[in-house]
């Protein structure tokens with residue numbers, strides 16, 4: 001592989017180029033500061049690779065997303081979420097025996113310690129479930145040791161218990177009694193049963209609901225070095241526990257520019273509906289530089305043509321809503337909004353297309369999941385991705401504590417003046 005040449009103060013420096021398995025090329029600048037005295041500056045890390053990774057490949061120009069080499073379209077069509085968890089974390093699709101063992105672990109570890117139920121009592125009913133989830137996952141770590149020998153068990157515990165904690169936080173918000181996990185249900189059906197069952201009468205999870213959730217979880221399962229995954233790596237790089245790294249990732253995901261966008265999309269579509277469905281008015285607001293309004297669910301740091309996940313969700317939305325017998329006017333508003341935006345020069349010029357969050361909320365809503373649980377659903381899906389990246393980081397011989405540099409722009413040296421003399 002050839003090198004990159006950098007001329008600084010008339011002195012030429014060479015740095016090795018590295019190439020990934022899909023032809024991506026990077027400049028390895030790990031000796032930059034020691035050999036030149038200068039650093040790079042890249043706010044938001046848009047041009048900076050933080051690591052080598054073999055988990056997920058995205059081609060933003062071609063709208064390609066593959067988990068461990070498998071196209072997202074094929075996994076969405078054929079796999080179970082539990083299979084995808086195993087694939088992302090351990091690198092290969094499980095054999096029947098491996099799948100059975102992994103699934104049995106996820107079933108067996110669904111319960112949380114009874115003492116953790118008391119934590120829920122301290123939250124106000126209005127507590128956002130993402131705040132509850134982040135602190136509960138961190139607290140989960142107080143019940144288990146974080147030794148290397150327990151890593152696989154803790155990975156299983158987290159995937160299994162996050163759905164129980166999420167469902168309990170919903171029941172807490174609506175004042176209903178917690179519904180315990182059942183060992184006879186699939187991952188998705190078990191979560192939905194804990195969400196929607198009530199003690200007064202039996203509740204059977206409709207198959208279409210379980211299948212829709214399975215699809216949504218797969219589509220959210222990983223997305224390389226996004227903000228929350230990079231957070232999990234950043235926190236894990238200090239040697240903090242797996243529970244702390246995942247708790248931090250949940251906090252990062254909660255932001256409206258990241259996973260919190262799916263909740264904002266539905267709030268925006270509802271606002272447009274309440275405003276007479278005038279979606280052109282909101283497209284114009286999104287274009288107005290003097291207006292901080294953004295079209296939530298549009299745009300992406302990497303995808304510059306289309307987000308394949310959004311295409312899959314848009315394609316399944318009609319089918320799922322029909323099967324659920326739901327006629328949601330917000331879906332038509334979303335489709336009209338997309339159609340208008342994609343013809344508008346502002347969006348075309350900036351390559352702003354619907355992302356995964358634009359249609360996901362329509363499906364969650366049709367499934368009866370409340371809006372403030374939407375980002376929790378994103379976290380349930382993304383957990384295997386966070387776990388896979390944390391595990392890859394721990395095994396990476398190149399890994400070191402993440403500690404970026406800066407360009408200092410503050411005051412130059414000055415002497416302290418006693419408070420009376422200022």
Ligand code: SDX
Pocket residue numbers: 044222223225226227256257258259261286287293294295296297298299300301302350352355356357
């Ligand atoms: C996710 O990284 C991942 O992979 C994330 C994710 C995952 O799976 O983990 O895919 C999940 O987070 C999807 C994104 C969800 N967020 C939103 O939908 C919020 C709305 N979108 C944006 O705020 C924005 O598009 C981002 C945050 C997604 C991307 O931000 P960037 O790459 O920093 O782009 P930018 O803010 O610099 O915008 C570039 C231009 C700007 O205009 P100019 O200054 O060039 O004139 O595009 C404009 C922005 O004003 N722009 C928008 C817009 N998004 C960008 N204008 C109106 N509406 C929008 N939604």
